[in-house]
Amino acid sequence: MTELPYLENHFLIAMPGMRDERFARAVIYLCAHSEEGAMGLIINQPQQLAFPDILVQLGILEQSEAIRLPQEARNMPVRNGGPVDRSRGFVLHTDDYVVESSMPVSDSICLTATVDMLRAISLGQGPRHALMALGYAGWGAGQLEMEIGENGWLTCPATPQLLFEGNIEQKYDGVLASIGIDAANLSQIAGHA
Numbered sequence: 001m002t003e004l005p006y007l008e009n010h011f012l013i014a015m016p017g018m019r020d021e022r023f024a025r026a027v028i029y030l031c032a033h034s035e036e037g038a039m040g041l042i043i044n045q046p047q048q049l050a051f052p053d054i055l056v057q058l059g060i061l062e063q064s065e066a067i068r069l070p071q072e073a074r075n076m077p078v079r080n081g082g083p084v085d086r087s088r089g090f091v092l093h094t095d096d097y098v099v100e101s102s103m104p105v106s107d108s109i110c111l112t113a114t115v116d117m118l119r120a121i122s123l124g125q126g127p128r129h130a131l132m133a134l135g136y137a138g139w140g141a142g143q144l145e146m147e148i149g150e151n152g153w154l155t156c157p158a159t160p161q162l163l164f165e166g167n168i169e170q171k172y173d174g175v176l177a178s179i180g181i182d183a184a185n186l187s188q189i190a191g192h193a
Contacts, residue, residue, distance in 0.1 A: 006033045007144075009106035011162070011175050012040060013154040016186050022083050025172045028137055029092060029158055031105050038139040041081040041090055043131060043163065044171035051076040051132060054089065055122050058115055070124035077168055081133030091117045093130035094160060108160055129164035154181075 012028040028040040052066040052074060066074065081090055091112045095104065099116040110127075120126035139147070147153055156179045166174055176183050 007038070007155055008033050009109065009158050010155050011158050012144075013156065013172070013175055015151055015154055016183075018152055023137070026137075027171045027175050028082070029163060031092070031111050031136075033144070035141060037141050038144045040137050041079070041092060041133045042137060043079060043092075043133070044168050045080040046168050047078045047080050047134060049078050049134070051078055051121075054078060054132070055118060058118065060115065060119055060122055069122055073121050073124065073126075076121070076130070076132060079131060079133040079168065081135040082137030084136050084138045086135035088135065089113065089118070090133050090136060091121070091130050092133070092163065093117065093127035094164070095127075097125070097127035106158075109158075109163070129160065131164060154186075 007030050010030050012026075012030060014023045014026040018024055018026075023042075025044070026042045027044045028042050030038060030040040032039045052061075052069060055061045055069075056063050056066065061069075080086075092105075093102075093110055093112065095108050095110050097120060098110055099112060099114065099120070101114040101116065102110040102112040104110050117126060117130075118132075121130060144153075148155065154176075156175065159178075162171075162175055162178055173183055176186075
């Protein structure tokens with residue numbers, strides 16, 4: 001098998017034959033990928049929990065103060081980032097606002113997993129674009145490469161527009177369309193020449 005390049009700042013798009021139902025029709029933004037494994041966030045599975053609820057649970061604001069949040073923060077959806085460590089929050093965001101713990105993923109995208117970013121967003125002082133997820137998807141050494149080789153995932157480069165803009169429920173079809181693929185034309189069977 002040809003060695004695959006590292007796929008940080010790429011999308012993983014679940015193929016129709018995905019065996020793990022937790023990843024059915026998932027679009028995952030890969031934050032880290034190396035010979036040691038990979039880590040990413042599912043960006044198209046909303047949670048019932050709202051962003052103001054998380055701020056209240058963390059003591060960043062009182063329930064009665066939620067109405068005073070900037071509209072963007074009040075309406076920010078929280079996503080199911082993946083099955084690992086579902087109580088841990090992550091914010092993917094543009095690099096126009098960073099805190100000490102922000103880690104660059106690409107030239108324009110960062111990942112932050114501390115409450116400093118949540119506070120900034122709640123005050124309307126955070127990054128121009130951000131999304132929040134609870135939990136993450138992780139793979140051990142060679143596991144992701146094996147799943148890609150078995151036709152579990154399609155990959156494509158990520159763009160800030162595809163990552164941050166548009167409706168969560170339409171991300172799967174939107175990311176596929178960005179590379180000229182209609183989901184109806186995907187096959188569950190892998191072919192090898």
